[in-house]
Amino acid sequence: MTTQPASVTIDLEGRSYPIVIGAGLLDRPDTFASLPAASAAVIVTNDTVAPLFADRLARALQGRFASTHLVTLPDGEAYKDWATLNTIFDALLGAACDRSTTLFALGGGVVGDMTGFAAACYMRGVPYVQVPTTLLAQVDSSVGGKTAINHPMGKNMIGVFNQPLLVVADIDTLDSLPPRELAAGLAEVIKYGPIADHVFFEWLEANLPLLVARDRPSLARAIRRSCEIKAWVVGQDERETGLRAILNFGHTFGHAIEAGLGYGSWLHGEAVGCGMVMAADLSARLGLIDATYAARIARLVGRAGLPVRGPALGVERYMELMRVDKKAEAGQIRFVLIDGQGSARLSRAPSAVVAQVIEQHTG
Numbered sequence: 001m002t003t004q005p006a007s008v009t010i011d012l013e014g015r016s017y018p019i020v021i022g023a024g025l026l027d028r029p030d031t032f033a034s035l036p037a038a039s040a041a042v043i044v045t046n047d048t049v050a051p052l053f054a055d056r057l058a059r060a061l062q063g064r065f066a067s068t069h070l071v072t073l074p075d076g077e078a079y080k081d082w083a084t085l086n087t088i089f090d091a092l093l094g095a096a097c098d099r100s101t102t103l104f105a106l107g108g109g110v111v112g113d114m115t116g117f118a119a120a121c122y123m124r125g126v127p128y129v130q131v132p133t134t135l136l137a138q139v140d141s142s143v144g145g146k147t148a149i150n151h152p153m154g155k156n157m158i159g160v161f162n163q164p165l166l167v168v169a170d171i172d173t174l175d176s177l178p179p180r181e182l183a184a185g186l187a188e189v190i191k192y193g194p195i196a197d198h199v200f201f202e203w204l205e206a207n208l209p210l211l212v213a214r215d216r217p218s219l220a221r222a223i224r225r226s227c228e229i230k231a232w233v234v235g236q237d238e239r240e241t242g243l244r245a246i247l248n249f250g251h252t253f254g255h256a257i258e259a260g261l262g263y264g265s266w267l268h269g270e271a272v273g274c275g276m277v278m279a280a281d282l283s284a285r286l287g288l289i290d291a292t293y294a295a296r297i298a299r300l301v302g303r304a305g306l307p308v309r310g311p312a313l314g315v316e317r318y319m320e321l322m323r324v325d326k327k328a329e330a331g332q333i334r335f336v337l338i339d340g341q342g343s344a345r346l347s348r349a350p351s352a353v354v355a356q357v358i359e360q361h362t363g
């Protein structure tokens, strides 16, 4: 082990929980010692992750649960849908799982979002634990209780808030992550700098090569700081009535890219990376930050290996897709804009300026 586990708390009164971050956590039964007794543990994962980590997690859970079951979903964003969600219920009912069952989401954000949603619905709610194995899931999707599936007309449109009991981010699992997926995770890491912490942004500028090289201490530091910022935001605004929306920096343009190309064409993090370049430029065009800062954000996104130009969907199509965004209000698109170094706000923007941004950064 090269790093000591760190713990960050999501502070939500009766529903508070720890995010444990470290190396080797999957091989330690005491990682899960804080969980209440339950009749069954059900590991929900996918056909890529199962052969990598399912046995190790099952071993770590041995002795704590009367039985352990495995539910293996097909891999991919395209399967984050009703039909696949229903296969989780089929498996739970098929194994006669009762209300004293704990689900374990072992995988990336797709598995995490679907398992959290399934846990909220099964028998009107059973507890679940997040065991994120992608960088994106470790710094974002496993934390904060947003769960959802996609609808053909919009991403993450069907879902609920449902907080897990525990998040276990084992940094060792990132060793097998393809470079493209690591870069997608870096997009969500990068976003925390401009929205909340300029010192972290400058640290990322200086340390990006170490993160790309998967240097353990650097990854541990980036994951911890990302989780701390997310915990700070979610602790104040769990249900996204205001502040939490800043976590969607880059997501309005990004969701349009994902939906416009069809889910799974670009990775979520790739679309968010490009979306941040566009949202930063929009912020600069509206006079909220200077163009140099927007260019620094774009440079960092590019250095992470993420696309900085969006697909040529056309201005009208982008606008149409962005109107379906959950942040839209009465059909008016709202963007997360950067209004200082480490500061963000949710705001409308004149369509003509948004169109300029789309024309400048796509095609």
Ligand code: NAD
Residues within 6 Å of the ligand: 046, 048, 049, 052, 075, 076, 077, 080, 107, 108, 109, 110, 111, 113, 133, 134, 135, 136, 137, 140, 141, 142, 143, 144, 145, 146, 147, 156, 173, 174, 175, 176, 177, 178, 181, 184, 185, 268, 269
């Ligand atoms: P993903 O879940 O599709 O995982 C990416 C790929 O990596 C998959 O092929 C997966 O099987 C594979 N994989 C996972 N762990 C691996 C490992 N350790 N080694 C090798 N391969 C591994 O994608 P993601 O980027 O983790 O998550 C994206 C999803 O998360 C999107 O659906 C997005 O909407 C959602 N999301 C949710 C929130 C939230 O707050 N709930 C936040 C951000 C993103």
Ligand code: GLY
Residues within 6 Å of the ligand: 140, 141, 143, 144, 146, 244, 247, 248
């Ligand atoms: N990923 C955005 C949020 O959790 O609110």
